[in-house]
Amino acid sequence: MIKSFSKIVLTILLICCACTTNAQLINNSSTFRNINRNSYFRFHYDNDYFTKTDEYYTQGITFEYVHPSIKKIPLAKLLLKPFTTTPQYGLTFNLFGYTPTSIASDSILYGDRPFNANISFKTFLIQVDEVRKQQVSTALSIGVMGKAALGYDFQYNIHRWLKNPLPHGWQHQIKNDIILNYQINYEKQLFAAGNHFLLNTTAEARAGTLNDKLSGGFNFMAGRFNKRFMPVIKKAKAEYYLYGQSRVHFIGYDATMQGGLFNRKSPYTIAANDITRVTFQADAGVIVNFKKLYLSYTQSLLTKEFRTGKYHRWGGISVGVSL
Numbered sequence: 001m002i003k004s005f006s007k008i009v010l011t012i013l014l015i016c017c018a019c020t021t022n023a024q025l026i027n028n029s030s031t032f033r034n035i036n037r038n039s040y041f042r043f044h045y046d047n048d049y050f051t052k053t054d055e056y057y058t059q060g061i062t063f064e065y066v067h068p069s070i071k072k073i074p075l076a077k078l079l080l081k082p083f084t085t086t087p088q089y090g091l092t093f094n095l096f097g098y099t100p101t102s103i104a105s106d107s108i109l110y111g112d113r114p115f116n117a118n119i120s121f122k123t124f125l126i127q128v129d130e131v132r133k134q135q136v137s138t139a140l141s142i143g144v145m146g147k148a149a150l151g152y153d154f155q156y157n158i159h160r161w162l163k164n165p166l167p168h169g170w171q172h173q174i175k176n177d178i179i180l181n182y183q184i185n186y187e188k189q190l191f192a193a194g195n196h197f198l199l200n201t202t203a204e205a206r207a208g209t210l211n212d213k214l215s216g217g218f219n220f221m222a223g224r225f226n227k228r229f230m231p232v233i234k235k236a237k238a239e240y241y242l243y244g245q246s247r248v249h250f251i252g253y254d255a256t257m258q259g260g261l262f263n264r265k266s267p268y269t270i271a272a273n274d275i276t277r278v279t280f281q282a283d284a285g286v287i288v289n290f291k292k293l294y295l296s297y298t299q300s301l302l303t304k305e306f307r308t309g310k311y312h313r314w315g316g317i318s319v320g321v322s323l
Helices: 003-018 067-072 075-076 151-161
Strands: 042-048 056-065 088-099 115-130 134-143 178-195 197-208 210-226 239-254 279-289 292-300 310-320
Touching: 042 292, 056 151, 056 310, 067 088, 067 178, 075 115, 075 134, 088 151, 115 151, 134 210, 178 210, 197 239
Parallel strands: none
Antiparallel strands: 042 056, 042 310, 056 088, 088 115, 115 134, 134 178, 178 197, 197 210, 210 239, 239 279, 279 292, 292 310
C-alpha cells in the first residue's frame, strides 16, 4: 500500500512540475498572502532554479485547500483558537527537498548539507482579532522524512524528463523518521495608511521532530489591497501590491541537517556545534488577486545555516482560485 501511495504522489507531482527543474519554506498564513475567502485552493512552488542555483533548499511544493468543513477533522480540534471570531480552516500537502552544493558525486560531501526530503500533511487555522488588529495561525504537521519522502525519485525523474544530468548521492540521505510538528504564528498591525500601506510585526514558534525554532520580524504591504485583520469578505476588490518581510530565526534543532530524533543511523549529518543558531531571512514579492484568481511571485534570501555553509537564494510562484 505504501509503495502504491508513493507512486501516486510522485505521478501527481511530476504532472504539476513538468515545466520546472529542481527547489524555503512555504508559509501561507501571513497577512500578505491572505486570500480572504471561506473556500479556496492554492498551489505554491519554490525552486532555486529561479535564482540560477541548484543546492541547499532546492525545491518546495505545497497544495493548499481551505474550507469550513475542515474544522470537523479530529486534528483540527487540537489547534489553538485564542479569539472569538470564526477561523479559516485549511489543509496542505507539502514536499520539501534539500541537496548539497553538488549532485554529481556518489561520495559523501563532508562539510556540505546532507541530502534530505520530507513530505507531510498539515492542518491549520487562521483567526483574526478585528478590534486589536492582530492575527494568530496555528498548524499541526504529520509526515515522514528520508527515503519514504520520495526526494530521489522525484529529482531523478524530473532530471531524466528534462534531459538534465541525473542526480548522484541520494544513497547518503538522512534516514527515514517521523514528522510531528506544531506551529504558531502571530501578526500585529503597527501602522496602516488606508488600503495602500501596512506594516506589521511578526512572531513564530515551531516545536516537534522536524524543527524547533523561534522567529521574529516585520512585514509590509504597499499598493492596493483589501483591509487585513477582518472577517471573510464576500465582495472583495481587486488587489495588486508589493510586499517585503524580514525575520530573525533562532534555531534549536533542524532534522533536515541533524537527522531525525528517533532514527540516528543516517550516514551523514551536521553536528550540533556546527549549526548556525541565529539566521536572517528576507522575502520580497508581488501579488495580484483579481476576482477569483490569485497570483504571486517571491524572491527569498537566507543567511548560512551551518558553519561551512553559505548564503542561499530561491524563488517561488503561487496560483490560487477561490471556490
